[in-house]
Amino acid sequence: MSPYIYLRALKHAEHTVFCVEDGQKTYFDSQFNRILAYSSGQQVKRSVLQALTDYMNVPLAPITFNYNISANNELENKEPWSPCDPTYVDQLLGGWMRAKTTSVKSDKKESEQSKENSVLKRRSPLSISAMRPLHPLLAGVEKENITFDRSDRPDYHPVNVRIKGTEKLLTEEEIEEFLNKNNRSLSRRTWIPDNKRTTGLFIYDIAIDLRTLFCVSTNQHEPEVTKETIASLKEKGWIESENVFGKCLVLPKEEREKIIPALADALIDWRITSNQARTFSLMETLAVAISDNANTIASAIRAKLIDDGDKPKAKPIVDENAGAELYVTLPCASYILTETESVLALDNAKKSLIDKMMAFDYEHQI
Structure with a gap:
């Protein structure tokens, strides 16, 4: 059984903003000479984790924001600290990076424990792409002038x-x-010119590494957690085991069974939760492809370039014969010719993800 699950989803965006930066984050496609909108992988990840915690009705992990005060009483913004605690579900699935920072240098020798715990880092078991156009010719960026009016x-x-x-x-x-x-x-009216909006078909890709999904390494040479956290996790019932990366602790089965349905829901039903106050779009999911082979999801949801004289066009395609599980929703038929759309498409996609995550033997990987 492959230790990876690959997911590609197709969404439709309608005259909306993914993230406000000069009106909209954009990049330039040199092949088709077009400016295109995108939502960064970090924003997609944050939105997925927000949907996950909302589904489970639990809070995001508390982040500590650090500042130094300089000699002339100016505040200096330092690196925020994650708790590096996998009992918070967004930390377990989102990973962390925490470097020890000190504002005062000392000539005294640091303790061994201080040296060991100077850097804590856990790579997220979720690799998440940016959400970008299915094809450069299937999305666009337009500008509009808006006003803040109280006249x-x-x-x-x-x-x-x-x-x-x-x-x-x-x-x-x-x-x-x-x-x-x-x-x-x-005037009680302020003009806000050249606001960028985007419309089109967009995709995002996610790879789930089942080997580390619910496992935390106990290696103290490159530590994910402190020795104190390891002892605390053991007291809470985490199971000692081993995977290809070394010795680890595994989240108990009853806790995994709470998280897996919420994760399956969040991976498909997330929505952008920030910087979208001005223009709302449903960003409905049109199709979902799931596989243990990354190439098949790329084939299942794709576009085909069509030579149409001086002006090439792109045709969106959802292909159930490409080797991946394909789930097509009813709205997809508005944009792509298909006969396989179903009202249960997203429910079936979530069930497939749940079954695959439940079937993996987290405690006995080796």
Whole structure:
């Protein structure tokens, strides 16, 4: 049995924003000479973990934000700290990196334990791609001008006018005098030009490494967790075992059975949860391909370039004969010619993921 599960999903986005950076994150496709929108793998990962914790009704792990105060009383932002605790489900599945930072240098020899625990890192068992267009010709970026408008109640929304370079506010009489002298007016409307929006067919890929999905290494040469955490996990019923990477602790079966359905749901039903206040899109899932072979999911959901004279076109394809399990939803028929769409497509895709994750023998890998 392959220790990997590969998933590709196809989504439709409608006039929306994935992440606000000059209106929308974009990159340039040099082959087709087009600017394209994308959502970074980090944003997709955060959205998946948010969906997971929402499903389980548990909080995300608390992150400690560190600052130093300099000699002239300025705050210096330092690296945030993860708890590096796999009892938090987002830490277990999302991984962590924590380097020991000290603000004061000391000539005293550090303790052996301090040296051992100077860096803690766990690679996430989920490898997640950016969400990007299925094909450069099947998505686009458009611009629009929008306004922040409160001109309907000018008497209710105050206006402040300052003399540049100072904190002095003009009085109402001074404002009126300035406007009359200079033939000007003050608006309760702010123009926000050139806002980017995207529309099209988008895909993301996820690889699940079952070998480390619920296993935490106990190796202290390159530690994932401290010795104290290892002792605490053992007290909580984590099982001592071994995988191809060495000795490890495995999450108990009853806990895995709580997480697996939530993870299957989150991998398919996540939505972008940040920076999307201005323009909402359902970003409905059109198709899901699942396999233990990465090449087959790429073949199952793909696009084909069509020579149409001076202007090439791309045709989206969902192919149930490409070697992967393919689940096609009802909305997919709006964009791709298909006869296999089903109202139960996403439920069946989640069941397939659950069955595959449940079937793996986490305790007896070697």
